[in-house]
Amino acid sequence: MKRWLMVVPLALFLLVAVFLYRGLYLDPAELPSAMIGKPFPAFSLSTVQGDKILTQADLQGKPALVNVWATWCISCRAEHPVLNKLAEKGVVIYGINYKDDNAAALKWLAEFHNPYQLDIRDEDGNLGLNLGVYGAPETFFIDAKGVIRDKYVGVIDEVVWREQLAAKYQALVDEAKP
């Protein structure tokens, strides 16, 4: 038997070990969004407040976060104060109230403060479907032209914002500057 063949099991083991080790730190629930690089889907929906009809054109002009939320979504409750803080700091946030009861949504906004510059009422979830939303909260990053540039699934807390998302938002803001 050739001597070098003895190394083969070790090499195989190391290869598998590297893959498995990497697998330990992969989150299988994290799906790359198929929407990245595509323009925000067309829609024509009322605001949650019911004062006007919004379309995709209303979201253009400034880079922004588009946050998918609902009152039935428990983790949105945890996220809400963070969004309030971001809105105070001047981050543009639009909301999509996804498959929700509108009265409950209005009550929530009155109670917990409203961080959304515009809040889209997506009661039957059609806009959510076109965005590839599969659970709230989800947050899309759109640039000034209304193109989806990034997406974050899950609760945005202060650590996530500071370590992952702030830079992405800032990059979009910088890009929009002439």
Add this chain to the structure above:
Amino acid sequence: MKRLLAAAVLALGLAGVVHAAIDTYEFANDAERERFRDLTKELRCPKCQNQDIADSNAPIATDLRREIFRMLGEGTDDQQIIDFMVDRYGDFVRYKPALTGKTALLWFGPAGLLLAGVVVMAVIVRRRRAAPTDGSDALSPEERKRLDQLLDTKTDD
């Protein structure tokens, strides 16, 4: 007793069918029903990742089933429905991913591994066959004698 056992086995067999999510859709014809079943079996639920959307009770799966039903009613063909889903949720939603450069490893990897295994086996078998049997594994007269001795003492015990 036998009858009871048979009933239990039958019940176990049915259990797999029972847990599938239940919607009530009225299909125009059996072909459409069949297509609905195939599509919901082939598409994967984005939320509960190891279920197809036929089996899942997640709200998103319900929405997607309704959407598929609506599109079937509008005469959309299967490929368009799958493209619609892939556009929104990515290749992830397909249990049968399209054959692209990225997925080639998925499609051909197992066959490749099998082929590699067969080749390795064939090489080993050939070598063994080709190896000359010079009788070196046969016992010399001294060894045979010693073996007999050992065996004898063993039986004398």
